[in-house]
Amino acid sequence: xxEVLNALARALSFGTPLLMAxxxxxxxxxAGVVNLGVEGMMALGALAxxxxxxxxxxxxxxxxxxxxxxxxxxxxxxxxxxFVTITLQANQFVAGLSLTMLGLGAAGLLGxxxxxxxxxxxxxxxxxxxxxxxxxxxxxFILYGTRLGLTLRxxxxxxxxxxxxxxxVVGVRYAAVAAGGALAGLAGAYLSLVYxxxxxxxxxxxxxxxxxxxxxxxxxxxxxxxxxxxFFGLLxxxxxxxxxxxxxxxxxxASLPYLLVILVLAxxxxxGQQGNAPEAxxxxxRRGER
Amino acid sequence: xxxxxxxxxxxxxxxxxxxxxxxxxxxxVGGLFAAYGLNPLEAYRAMLQGTLLxxxxxxxxxxRSIPLLLIGAGLTLAxxxxxxxxxxxxxxxxxxxxxxxxxxxxxxxxALSLPAMLLAGAxxxxxxxxxxxxxRGRLNVNEILTTLMLNYVAQSLVIFLINGPxxxxxxxxxxxxxxxxxxxxxxxxxxxxxxxxxLLLGVLLALVLQWxxxxxxxxxxxxxVGENPGAARYLGISGVRVGFWIALITGGLAGLAGVGEIAGxxxxxxxxxxxxxxxxxxxxxxxxxxxxxxxLVLLTAPLMGLILAxxxxxxxxxxxxFRIVDVxxxxxxxxxxxxxxxxxxxxxxxx
Numbered sequence: 015x016x017e018v019l020n021a022l023a024r025a026l027s028f029g030t031p032l033l034m035a036x037x038x039x040x041x042x043x044x045a046g047v048v049n050l051g052v053e054g055m056m057a058l059g060a061l062a063x064x065x066x067x068x069x070x071x072x073x074x075x076x077x078x079x080x081x082x083x084x085x086x087x088x089x090x091x092x093x094x095x096x097f098v099t100i101t102l103q104a105n106q107f108v109a110g111l112s113l114t115m116l117g118l119g120a121a122g123l124l125g126x127x128x129x130x131x132x133x134x135x136x137x138x139x140x141x142x143x144x145x146x147x148x149x150x151x152x153x154x155f156i157l158y159g160t161r162l163g164l165t166l167r168x169x170x171x172x173x174x175x176x177x178x179x180x181x182x183v184v185g186v187r188y189a190a191v192a193a194g195g196a197l198a199g200l201a202g203a204y205l206s207l208v209y210x211x212x213x214x215x216x217x218x219x220x221x222x223x224x225x226x227x228x229x230x231x232x233x234x235x236x237x238x239x240x241x242x243x244x245f246f247g248l249l250x251x252x253x254x255x256x257x258x259x260x261x262x263x264x265x266x267x268a269s270l271p272y273l274l275v276i277l278v279l280a281x282x283x284x285x286g287q288q289g290n291a292p293e294a295x296x297x298x299x300r301r302g303e304r
Numbered sequence: 305x306x307x308x309x310x311x312x313x314x315x316x317x318x319x320x321x322x323x324x325x326x327x328x329x330x331x332x333v334g335g336l337f338a339a340y341g342l343n344p345l346e347a348y349r350a351m352l353q354g355t356l357l358x359x360x361x362x363x364x365x366x367x368r369s370i371p372l373l374l375i376g377a378g379l380t381l382a383x384x385x386x387x388x389x390x391x392x393x394x395x396x397x398x399x400x401x402x403x404x405x406x407x408x409x410x411x412x413x414x415a416l417s418l419p420a421m422l423l424a425g426a427x428x429x430x431x432x433x434x435x436x437x438x439x440r441g442r443l444n445v446n447e448i449l450t451t452l453m454l455n456y457v458a459q460s461l462v463i464f465l466i467n468g469p470x471x472x473x474x475x476x477x478x479x480x481x482x483x484x485x486x487x488x489x490x491x492x493x494x495x496x497x498x499x500x501x502x503l504l505l506g507v508l509l510a511l512v513l514q515w516x517x518x519x520x521x522x523x524x525x526x527x528x529v530g531e532n533p534g535a536a537r538y539l540g541i542s543g544v545r546v547g548f549w550i551a552l553i554t555g556g557l558a559g560l561a562g563v564g565e566i567a568g569x570x571x572x573x574x575x576x577x578x579x580x581x582x583x584x585x586x587x588x589x590x591x592x593x594x595x596x597x598x599x600l601v602l603l604t605a606p607l608m609g610l611i612l613a614x615x616x617x618x619x620x621x622x623x624x625x626f627r628i629v630d631v632x633x634x635x636x637x638x639x640x641x642x643x644x645x646x647x648x649x650x651x652x653x654x655x
Contacts, residue, residue, distance in 0.1 A: 279445045
């Protein structure tokens with residue numbers, strides 16, 4: 015029993031950054047914009063959070079400042095994506111990919127001086143985990159229970175109609191992408207401040223990509239995202255738990271999450287999950303064009 | 305300010321817009337150099353001086369261009385048909401794995417060993433890419449995510465092999481395979497690391513692909529599928545089947561690049577990070593710059609080769625992380641796709 019509870023607790027802890035990043039990606043995809051830059055924004059958020067916490071000493075007040083900085087940096091990086099894809103109407107997939115390259119590169123470059131520096135106080139994980147779950151519930155409520163959610167969904171499903179109704183398609187999309195970036199930054203901050211209070215180049219280790227895949231897996235539903243994140247969290251836990259304990263080589267466990275993402279995407283494809291995608295996902299909106 | 309579509313964009317507009325975008329990219333990266341605490345002009349000077357104005361530097365640029373040429377030529381076709389293969393890193397690794405498998409364990413007459421390695425490598429890369437193409441064709445799974453996930457899997461596979469069953473007898477604390485025999489190594493230009501047979505192969509294949517694209521039925525199908533999927537359906541062209549061809553070609557070329565790296569430079573299967581060293585991602589920019597023309601890769605691959613070699617220089621002389629190359633890639637790609645709108649439209653100031 016204790017074993018099971020422990021496993022669940024660890025799964026929640028591993029799943030927290032996944033849930034945060036997944037909710038962010040889900041939010042901007044609901045507005046019709048795919049941002050594959052999650053991994054890069056996470057790396058930048060992780061660095062920004064760490065740098066602020068490290069620079070401002072180890073007081074408790076600095077933690078929230080650091081988290082805020084991470085979210086701000088994530089949002090700023092996302093605005094680059096918004097500008098290129100919404101205003102300049104470039105290909106969203108390629109733009110997101112380049113944002114990942116840029117984010118990982120810039121974080122690795124500017125973070126070099128923090129490599130190997132420890133952060134002395136480790137904040138508890140549970141407020142973040144609870145916060146992420148609350149955020150998922152809140153996002154679910156906003157999407158389906160409020161006017162704001164309706165606006166967001168219409169912009170993602172049928173921007174031309176939303177535009178006709180007088181909604182500001184461009185503004186809503188910018189806001190959604192920035193909010194998504196802030197959540198990716200938050201996920202990064204969780205990694206570098208809470209989960210393992212340190213900075214190393216490449217510490218996001220593909221988590222951002224898994225979060226992007228998770229959005230498809232959970233069919234763009236914030237509530238199901240909670241279970242998806244815990245499921246992958248459990249997988250990460252098992253990966254560490256079983257490493258070196260069995261005859262199966264550790265590399266098999268290391269590649270398990272990625273293989274599982276492929277499997278999960280294939281299953282989603284088999285069930286026709288893609289049908290749940292927002293209608294205008296990935297398409298730039300240009301007034302007067304069908 | 306508003307945009308006005310150009311019905312017939314002037315011929316050289318693409319060139320000017322592209323050069324402008326690259327110019328903006330270099331200015332932006334310069335800003336990051338400054339943020340890192342380096343005089344941008346100084347950094348660019350170091351990069352250029354050490355590569356273009358130096359005999360050793362030229363060799364480095366050339367060596368770095370070989371995998372970029374091979375992968376880039378394939379990716380050009382892939383992007384043209386809207387198949388976003390981001391997994392060239394993994395396909396390169398699988399090519400290296402298959403070739404190393406042939407080199408280490410298949411008793412072949414010496415004369416046949418190298419050709420067999422090249423074939424096996426191409427096959428290994430092609431099959432790895434085919435997984436993603438199959439999932440996309442049959443189950444509508446986004447190929448960006450699958451090819452990328454397969455990169456991570458490929459890395460684990462290589463580590464498993466060189467740390468386990470294929471671990472070299474002389475490796476001790478390190479992880480790499482046994483060294484290949486003399487006849488299993490690609491010839492190099494004397495005194496350099498430039499494995500010229502692969503270079504020659506890359507140049508030839510880029511030209512062949514250009515010919516395939518513009519002169520054959522398969523090429524015609526690729527162009528239709530890429531430019532107008534609706535028309536392709538009407539013409540009875542199977543997008544899925546064209547996707548398979550694309551996967552075989554791009555994956556195969558990335559696999560060949562992997563063979564070149566291990567048979568030409570390292571002479572054994574080594575740690576995946578060092579082996580692929582980001583070629584798969586850098587080649588994306590090579591392909592994007594070539595704008596759907598495989599032959600143009602002959603120009604764009606050396607450009608990115610120069611940036612990779614320059615990144616090496618900055619690492620050695622200024623102790624800068626090699627990540628600077630990712631920054632270059634990301635910023636260049638963002639500027640390139642962002643400038644696309646200016647190729648088809650003209651800006652009109654005022655109302």
